[in-house]
Amino acid sequence: MAHGFKNSLIHQLGLLIIGLTTAASACAAAPAPAAAPHGVTVIRYLRTSGTIDASEIAAAKGWLQADGVRLESTGFSQGGPENLFALAAGSVDMAGAANAAVLNAISNGNDIIAVKPGFGVSPTANSKFYVLAKSPITKPSDLIGKTIAVNTLGAHLDYTVREYLRIHNIAQNAVKLVVVPGPQLEQTLRSGQVDVAAVGEWQAVFAGKLEADGGVRVLLDDYQVLGNITLGYDVMRKSFVAAHAAAVRAFVSDSARAADWATEHPDDAKKLIAQLLKERGENPTLASYWPGFGLRQHALMTDHDAQFWLDVFEREGKLRKGQLSVSGVQTNQYNSYAQQ
Numbered sequence: 596m597a598h599g600f601k602n603s604l605i606h607q608l609g610l611l612i613i614g615l616t617t618a619a620s621a622c623a624a625a626p627a628p629a630a631a632p633h634g635v636t637v638i639r640y641l642r643t644s645g646t647i648d649a650s651e652i653a654a655a656k657g658w659l660q661a662d663g664v665r666l667e668s669t670g671f672s673q674g675g676p677e678n679l680f681a682l683a684a685g686s687v688d689m690a691g692a693a694n695a696a697v698l699n700a701i702s703n704g705n706d707i708i709a710v711k712p713g714f715g716v717s718p719t720a721n722s723k724f725y726v727l728a729k730s731p732i733t734k735p736s737d738l739i740g741k742t743i744a745v746n747t748l749g750a751h752l753d754y755t756v757r758e759y760l761r762i763h764n765i766a767q768n769a770v771k772l773v774v775v776p777g778p779q780l781e782q783t784l785r786s787g788q789v790d791v792a793a794v795g796e797w798q799a800v801f802a803g804k805l806e807a808d809g810g811v812r813v814l815l816d817d818y819q820v821l822g823n824i825t826l827g828y829d830v831m832r833k834s835f836v837a838a839h840a841a842a843v844r845a846f847v848s849d850s851a852r853a854a855d856w857a858t859e860h861p862d863d864a865k866k867l868i869a870q871l872l873k874e875r876g877e878n879p880t881l882a883s884y885w886p887g888f889g890l891r892q893h894a895l896m897t898d899h900d901a902q903f904w905l906d907v908f909e910r911e912g913k914l915r916k917g918q919l920s921v922s923g924v925q926t927n928q929y930n931s932y933a934q935q
Contacts, residue, residue: 634663635663635664635665636663636664636665636839636841636842637664637665637666637667637688638650638664638665638666638667638688638689638842638846639667639668639669639686639687639688639689640666640667640668640669640678640687640688640689640690640691641668641669641670641671641672641677641678641681641687641690641691642668642670642671642672642875643671643672643674643691643777643797644671644776644777644778644877645777645778645798645800645801645872645877645881646797646798646800647868647871647872647885648691648713648829648850649713649850649851649853649854649857649888649890649894650666650689650829650846650849650850650853651666651871652850652853652854652856652857652864652867652868652871653846653849653850653852653853654666655867655870655871656853656856656867658849658852658853659845659846659849662842662845662849663841663842663845664842664845664846664849669681669686669687673746673747673774673776674692674746674747674750675690675691675692675693675696675697675747675750675751675827676692676696676747676748676749676750677747678690678691678692679692679696679697679700679705679707679830682705682707682830682831682832683700683705688831688832688835689829689830689831689846690707690829690830690831691713691827691828691829691830692750692827692828692830693750693751693752693754693826693827693828694709694751694824694825694826694827694828694900694901694903694904695749695750695751695753695754695904695907695908696749696750696751697709697828697830697924698901698904698905698908698914698919698924699749699913700830701919701923701924702908702913702914702918702919706832706833706834707830707831707832707833708830708831708833708836708923708924708925708926709828709829709830709896709901709924709925709926710828710829710830710831710836710843710846710847710925710926710929711828711829711846711847711850711851711894711896711929711930712825712827712828712829712890712894712896712900713797713825713826713827713828713829713888714795714796714797714825714826714827714888714889714890715796715823715824715825715826715888715889715890715891716796716817716818716821716822716823716824716825716826716889717818717823717889718818719886719887719889720796720799720886720887720888720889721796721816721817721818721889722751722752722755722793722794722795722796722798722816722817722826723793723794723802723813723815723816724743724791724792724793724794724813724814724815724816725784725791725792725793725794725802725805725811725812725813725814726784726790726791726792726811726812726814727784727785727810727811727812728809728810728811728812729810730790730812732790732791732814733814735759735760735763735765736763736765738760738765738769738770738790738791739765739769739770740769740770741770741771741790741791742770742771742772742773742788742789742790742791743756743770743771743772743773743789743790743791743792743793744772744773744774744775744780744783744784744789744791744792744793745772745773745774745775745793746774746775746776746777746793746795746798747774748772748774751795751817751826751827752793752795752817753772754904754907755793755817755820755821756770756772756793758820758821758907759815759820762820773789775789775792777794777795777798777801778801780792780794780798780801780805781801781804781805781808784805784811785810791814792805795826796817796826796886796889797826797827799884799885799886800881800882800884800885801881801884802884803881803883803884803885803886804881804884806884807884821903823891823899824899824900824903825890825896825900826889828925829850831843836929840929843929844929844930844931846929847894847929847930847931848929848930848931848932850894851893851894851895851930851931851932854888854890854893854894855892855893855894857887857888858887858888858890858892861887864885864887865882865883865885866882868882868885869881869882869883893930893932893933894930894932895927895930895932895933896925896927898921900925901921901924901925902921905919905920905921905924
């Protein structure tokens with residue numbers, strides 16, 4: 596079984612890399628965005644189904660525009676690795692991706708930096724791993740030989756599984772990971788195609804519907820595994836940051852303001868998120884399940900956000916001891932709240 600899973604995982608990774616490379620090449624060949632008005636900086640990005648970023652709230656509130664920044668979506672992505680490929684291809688200016696995926700990209704030579712967190716893990720906002728209520732899976736060892744659905748390979752949910760298995764002394768190849776888009780997670784779990792459905796904190800609207808429909812239970816969550824930590828970064832090319840420092844500061848600071856506003860006004864935030872989902876053709880009722888961003892006040896990052904994963908990568912041999920530092924991965928430099 597282990598040998599078969601290894602081949603299966605390699606095959607999936609191969610298909611993912613081929614697909615993302617093709618997508619990145621296509622994006623790179625796409626025409627440049629329309630010129631922005633004088634004094635306005637355009638920041639291009641890819642949306643994720645069922646997910647609203649704090650920067651999108653900042654744009655909806657008019658704060659970014661007032662500071663000379665225009666967000667421009669170039670489409671939807673499946674997850675962080677696809678966003679990072681698009682960033683490397685030059686078809687977007689900002690990419691949201693899991694900390695582990697960002698470390699992979701930086702260690703492979705991508706000259707990028709995390710300028711703000713996307714989402715975080717907290718006791719009330721976290722990624723959940725669901726099983727059917729009648730499932731025999733109740734303890735870590737019950738996962739051996741089982742199939743777990745994640746949004747993408749090589750990102751947060753994938754690494755959360757790896758860390759959970761390591762903590763409980765279970766071989767990494769003892770489970771099978773398959774890629775399932777967020778909107779299809781519930782159907783995939785209920786039909787028995789997978790044994791466990793992992794729903795990222797950024798996909799919490801799907802988790803809310805899954806629980807509301809009943810017949811499921813939470814096996815574990817990433818807060819139990821990782822504690823209070825940023826689970827995703829918004830990253831940019833260092834060359835873009837250097838060329839547009841004022842716009843990047845506005846983007847980061849206004850996003851932090853939006854995250855704080857959402858925490859302080861959760862009902863208003865849900866109404867706005869419902870509106871934004873409706874405008875882009877998604878189900879607005881999902882917003883009622885939104886638990887928040889799970890970020891610290893002012894969306895500030897701490898050393899732990901990067902250091903935890905640096906330690907994991909060094910332990911796994913993906914990085915040499917001291918090869919990367921926290922400051923080489925993330926910075927609060929462009930968050931105006933950090934100077935207060």
